[in-house]
Amino acid sequence: MLIVTCAIIIRERKILICQRSSTMNLPLKWEFPGGKVEPGEDEKATIVREIKEELHLDIEVVKRLEPVEHDYPTFRIRLVPFIANVVDGELVLEEHADARWVTVDDLDQYDWAPADVPIVEQLKADALWN
Numbered sequence: 001m002l003i004v005t006c007a008i009i010i011r012e013r014k015i016l017i018c019q020r021s022s023t024m025n026l027p028l029k030w031e032f033p034g035g036k037v038e039p040g041e042d043e044k045a046t047i048v049r050e051i052k053e054e055l056h057l058d059i060e061v062v063k064r065l066e067p068v069e070h071d072y073p074t075f076r077i078r079l080v081p082f083i084a085n086v087v088d089g090e091l092v093l094e095e096h097a098d099a100r101w102v103t104v105d106d107l108d109q110y111d112w113a114p115a116d117v118p119i120v121e122q123l124k125a126d127a128l129w130n
Ligand SMILES: Nc1nc2c([nH]c(=O)n2[C@H]2C[C@H](O)[C@@H](COP(=O)(O)OP(=O)(O)OP(=O)(O)O)O2)c(=O)[nH]1
Pocket: 004, 005, 006, 024, 025, 026, 030, 031, 032, 033, 034, 035, 036, 037, 077, 079, 113, 114, 115, 116
């Protein structure tokens, strides 16, 4: 099982969503940015590190949500979502094809990585940023 963290970064009631590049696994799918937990690494440390590496943003974690498990054809993933705020930095895309700040009502318009769909549904239901 691959353990992957992802960040739901909220600013001014919008959520940052990112599009995977054409050379990544799950090309051009939209996701919440993040990455794999390294051996011995704390999940919260992973998400802070990945967001700095991929987007040049410093985040503070607000809350951990329930992990989602998903079976892809060739691997199984546990996706661990964290609600986070930006504390410093300007957005730079080191790996992604695109990134957008969107409202919760816009989330349905994107072609999500399949593992993210339950997280999108949870966000629509819970209005966690209120
Ligand atoms: N980061 C991220 N990965 C996701 C999400 N949903 C989803 O299915 N995945 C999958 C895609 C990849 O197979 C895996 C994470 O890979 P990654 O390429 O983002 O992780 P990484 O930065 O640690 O990888 P690497 O390039 O360093 O090897 O999880 C998501 O919302 N965010």
